[in-house]
Amino acid sequence: MSRSRAWAELLRLPALFTVPGDALSGAASTGAPPNSRTLLAIGSSLCLYEAGMALNDWADREEDAAERPHRPLPSGRVQPSSALTAACALTAAGLALAARAGRPALAVAAPLAATVWAYDLALKHTPAGPVAMAAARGLDHLLGAAATTGRTREALPSAALLGTHTFAVTTVSRRETQGGSSLPPLAALAATALLTRLVARAPRGTQDATPTGTGARAGIGARSGVPGGAGRRTSAHERPGLTLDVALRTALAAAYAATAGRPYTHAALNPSPPLTQRAVGGGIRATIPLQAALAARAGAGLTAVAIAALAPIGRRYARKVSIT
Template structure:
């Protein structure tokens, strides 16, 4: 393998490229929640989400580089395959790209993307190892759905809140389960989050749809 190929492989490992396939569904769920077909704004939201997700991946390894040097020395940063400064610069550049794409979908989408970016950076730089970590992770997934809804419709829709909240509650449950498994611990938190997910799913299923005549047309573009 050539040096360039090895370098590209290191970046693919840092950014966890296979996980990108999990991202577009959030924006598509947001479009569905407001009763609109995916359009130009939806695809801008997907691009924004992908950039912000990858920014989080790069920032995560930059923030954990000292810990990884002890526990995961094979990772791209502690192994020296990627410089920490390059990873941090990538996180900044990807965040800027994500915000720029969302801005092209309109101000409401830009506001949602800004909140999502702040959550991603807050999680990686301080919240991840605190009790607020799972909540921040859950908020990020919910905001991703709202980004898709806002970019598709050109508005911040209350009708997207049940779907966003349900996904956030599910993410909270999964994150809490993962955290408790590593500590061998208490099942109360994941069970509580799971109960919230089920309750919110039921509420979402009963939520009234916008009348056909009042559905917001997709933003021109």
């Protein structure tokens, strides 16, 4: 049990639940339902994410010995060589799963793996660190789109939104053991407000009057079937699905804002190490409702609900193992 817990801490098990939503929301952004290749993309994402977790602690083992001696490597519960071996094996597994999903998926997974390794080994403590993390999360989102349909173009806008959130969280995390500055959590709070506004409204080129689940894009007015009403857009009262679409998107956007915004506010008011670490944890957990909101924004309500269901599971494990 002690060894299992050490590995759960090393791999930050609760954070694992923030990963499947990348591929699922990426697939949703293309307008295609998830398929078997989407599952392969999720498997690849999980492996590459955990490879980054293991490599992160291996690269930071000396720093953690001074600042966080309770971590698995400095405490001696996991050997550094074991962590490095796990990182290599998980990276290979992630690339193999992506290859099974097809060449487009591998073409995204390869730079994703390179970004993970570059961040942990070279970029983490440089100004390029948050950019690299944002790129990794965005690429993970594109991996789901590439595996599902072979295309990534439609997923680029939502990948940028997800990357912006990750950039904000990473910027705050750079001071999680020292604290002392209100600027990063304030900037992250502003980014959260902007992202909430963007994901709560219908994407450009669509209208909320489009029926739910039909895959139809707005701009094509629904025919009323009433003489003299040709081309009239159906009202919200006539389309119950419209109200459900808007309600789901709004609820998920609100959940995202609350999950990230509250700890960011506390850290901005008192940038102590404990509150800064809570802000980082809140930002990581907020990734799930953001992914779900992106899926709902793309019209994939069932996918959005499935992603959102991962949040309570992650919270349950976070009570036992730290997410940061």
